Amino acid sequence: DARVTQTPRHKVTEMGQEVTMRCQPILGHNTVFWYRQTMMQGLELLAYFRNRAPLDDSGMPKDRFSAEMPDATLATLKIQPSEPRDSAVYFCASGRAEGGTQYFGPGTRLLVL
C-alpha cells in the first residue's frame, strides 16, 4: 500500500534555527504539494511542484521558506531562520495529475520556541 512519507514526524527547535522537512512522494506521482495546517488558518497551500518543477510558491513567506525537489523521490521544505509563528503541522501530498486525488503524508509537527 503506497504512502507518502514525511520526516521528521516531530520537531522542536529554537527560534533562529534552520528546519528541514523531507517528503517522499508516492512512486509515479508527478505532482507534489506542501501545506501548512494551523488551528487559526486551517490548511494552506505553500508550494506546488509538477514534474519536479516549482510552479506555485505564492503561499510561502519568501524571505525564510524554500522548497525544492532534488529528485523525483525527495521534496524538501526549509525554514531559515525559524520563528515561533512557524509552529504548525506541515503536510506533503502527492498526486498523479492536476485536479486529481491528493494523497497526504502524516505530517511534520513543528514547534518553534
Next chain:
Amino acid sequence: TQLLEQSPQFLSIQEGENLTVYCNSSSVFSSLQWYRQEPGEGPVLLVTVVTGGEVKKLKRLTFQFGDARKDSSLHITAAQPGDTGLYLCAGLGGSNYKLTFGKGTLLTVNP
C-alpha cells in the same frame, strides 16, 4: 480570494444519531472534495463531486453538491465512534491544481 466556510465547527453526538455538516462559499468551484482527518494523520479523500446537484453515497455517508456549485453538505446516518474525526471540504476553483480548504468540522461520536 475564494473562501469555504464550514459549519458547525464542532459537533459531539451519541452513537446512532444522524448529522449534517455544511460547506458554503460565495464562489463557484469546478469540483469539491471531502476529506476526513484523524488525529496525528493527514487528510484522506472521501469523495469528489463535480456536477451541480450531484449526490454521492459512501455507505452511511451522503454527499451533495449544490446546484450552483457553491456549497456542499455531508450527511452521516447512524453515526459510529469510528466516524470521529475532522471533516474538511476543499474546492477546486480558478486553477486546476489549487485546492481551497475549509477549516473543518470536528466530529466526536460518543459510544
